[in-house]
Amino acid sequence: MASGDVVVALDVGGTGMKCALVRPDGVAVHTERHPTEAARGPAAVVDTILDVAEGLAGKARADGFTPVALGVAVPGVVDEARGVAVWSANVGFRDVPLRDLAVARLGLPATLGHDVRAGGIAEARLGAGRGAGHVLFVAIGTGIAAAHVVDGAASLGAHGAAGEFGHILVRPGGPRCGCGRPGCLEAVASASAVARRYAELSGTPGTAAEVGERAAAGEPAAVRVWRETVEALADGLATAQALFDVATIVVGGGLAQAGARLLDPLRAALHERMTFHRQPRLVAAALGDEAGCLGAALLALDARRGVPTTMEAP
Numbered sequence: 001m002a003s004g005d006v007v008v009a010l011d012v013g014g015t016g017m018k019c020a021l022v023r024p025d026g027v028a029v030h031t032e033r034h035p036t037e038a039a040r041g042p043a044a045v046v047d048t049i050l051d052v053a054e055g056l057a058g059k060a061r062a063d064g065f066t067p068v069a070l071g072v073a074v075p076g077v078v079d080e081a082r083g084v085a086v087w088s089a090n091v092g093f094r095d096v097p098l099r100d101l102a103v104a105r106l107g108l109p110a111t112l113g114h115d116v117r118a119g120g121i122a123e124a125r126l127g128a129g130r131g132a133g134h135v136l137f138v139a140i141g142t143g144i145a146a147a148h149v150v151d152g153a154a155s156l157g158a159h160g161a162a163g164e165f166g167h168i169l170v171r172p173g174g175p176r177c178g179c180g181r182p183g184c185l186e187a188v189a190s191a192s193a194v195a196r197r198y199a200e201l202s203g204t205p206g207t208a209a210e211v212g213e214r215a216a217a218g219e220p221a222a223v224r225v226w227r228e229t230v231e232a233l234a235d236g237l238a239t240a241q242a243l244f245d246v247a248t249i250v251v252g253g254g255l256a257q258a259g260a261r262l263l264d265p266l267r268a269a270l271h272e273r274m275t276f277h278r279q280p281r282l283v284a285a286a287l288g289d290e291a292g293c294l295g296a297a298l299l300a301l302d303a304r305r306g307v308p309t310t311m312e313a314p
């Protein structure tokens with residue numbers, strides 16, 4: 001690859017798009033953000049994605065770089081092999097052939113990936129999991145999802161649905177999950193579940209971050225909700241560790257911004273649950289909300305080099 005080559009990378013979320021021009025060594029030379037405005041409907045969102053990608057390719061050329069590929073990460077169910085955004089609750093995608101649309105518009109090779117898997121690849125190769133080999137990236141935000149990354153490649157699963165960590169059953173008969181089943185991890189320990197549970201117990205509204213702060217200050221309802229959250233997450237992580245035996249668990253997403261307030265008790269609770277299993281390193285994500293965008297670039301670079309980015313080698 002020539003020294004002036006860059007990849008156009010986009011991470012499309014429910015509220016915003018993180019975008020960058022990324023060099024082959026993973027360094028972003030330019031970043032920008034745009035609102036998704038998902039309420040306009042999926043067709044309008046697709047138009048915006050293509051417009052923004054085209055604008056970034058133009059920006060690259062104007063700055064003396066050569067755009068060589070496009071990588072896009074999207075949430076929901078993604079058919080990475082066919083480049084189709086199959087289904088997304090918060091963006092509204094239904095079977096959108098995003099990769100082919102992008103190839104047609106930009107005239108560049110394009111790669112479509114799942115946002116959490118892309119973030120996991122980036123954290124494993126460039127961020128907090130660097131050098132670990134076997135990494136579990138867990139994103140705890142409005143929902144909970146994970147990516148199991150081995151030697152820089154993320155597992156897709158037989159149906160593209162690996163990593164649905166939020167739907168591990170941790171509290172049978174517990175709060176009903178968005179998927180319809182009571183007691184999923186996501187229904188107990190996502191940022192939205194923390195806020196909901198706290199409002200129920202205290203009669204006071206509060207974001208998950210505020211609940212964490214109030215727990216640290218000793219407010220009883222917040223202490224209880226935070227403890228229940230940590231215990232549910234530790235139950236889920238203990239199951240994941242029994243299955244995957246990773247060296248490092250990287251915790252990202254909005255709830256991870258609580259830092260040591262979350263990670264210290266979570267590390268202790270996970271330790272209590274380990275019997276013969278090897279204790280993984282538990283660390284906060286290092287790339288913040290740019291992980292998905294960097295991961296989208298890595299997916300595009302891998303496709304260009306012919307490197308399989310998933311354990312389902314083509």
Ligand SMILES: [Zn+2]
Nearest residue numbers: 167177179184
């Ligand atoms: Zn569920």
